[in-house]
Amino acid sequence: MTPRRSRLLLLVENSDLGGILLLALRDYDLEWHTQEDAAADAMRRRSFDLAVVDLAFGGRPLGLDSIRAWRAGGAGFPIIALSDLPQPALAVAALTAGADDFLRKPFHHDELMARIGKLLGRRESGAPLRKAGGVLLGHANFGFGAATVTPDLLVRFPDGAEERIRPKQHGILKVFSDRAGTLVMKDELVKLVWGSDGNEAGHSVNEYVSTLRRLFLRHEIDFNRLVVSEPKAGWRIHTDAARPAAKTGA
Secondary structure, three states: OOOOOOEEEEEOOOHHHHHHHHHHOOOOEEEEEOOHHHHHHHHHHOOOOEEEEEOOEOOEOOHHHHHHHHHHOOOOOOEEEEEOOOOOOHHHHHHHHOOOEEEEOOOOHHHHHHHHHHHHHHHHHOOOOOEEOOEEOOOOOEEEOOEEEOOOOEEEOOOOOEEEOOHHHHHHHHHHHHOOOOEEEHHHHHHHHHHHHHHHOOOHHHHHHHHHHHHHHHOOOOHHHHEEEEOOOEEEEOHHHEEOOOHHHO
């Protein structure tokens, strides 16, 4: 099987720079957007291994807002920020917003290629785990039923659809997958996913599970068979809940 090419998201308003990047990064699977809304929609539809963001939009560093929003939404892929705006503290602002690297324009495309290669290599070799919403997302995909769950908070379904989930939902699915064939007590699930914030979980854990139930049923996966509610106890997880994840998305 041919290895999957790394998938890169470009958020670049300037058409000249976008064209240069498309040529320089032609060995990758690229998706280029000039508007934040379009890039956000792309993230809901597909998973990405890395993003390159030009901070300048209309002469202002509005790309910082996109980086912050992506991180707040749980995006775990590396981000490289680019800019030629004259603010001396922009590199610090980009890293604080959630970027993994900053490159000031103009730059030679070999330098960008080297930084992309380094970040992708770190992602594959076991870099420190990224946390979103208090949940450790890991580096590898895992299987749940016939679906694949990615560290970038996507669920890939057998019908070809991809759906974005919240960090707590990711944590719940991971516990259910790891504990397939057993009874998962509600208090145990809250402790594993909410941690020290477990006292604030309240009834929200049931709401999260119900949302997942509807999501999987919408894509014709029988969540009710995989996760059976045990009144006043928790959930009994079918052995079929655990499934090796497809290697192509790791």
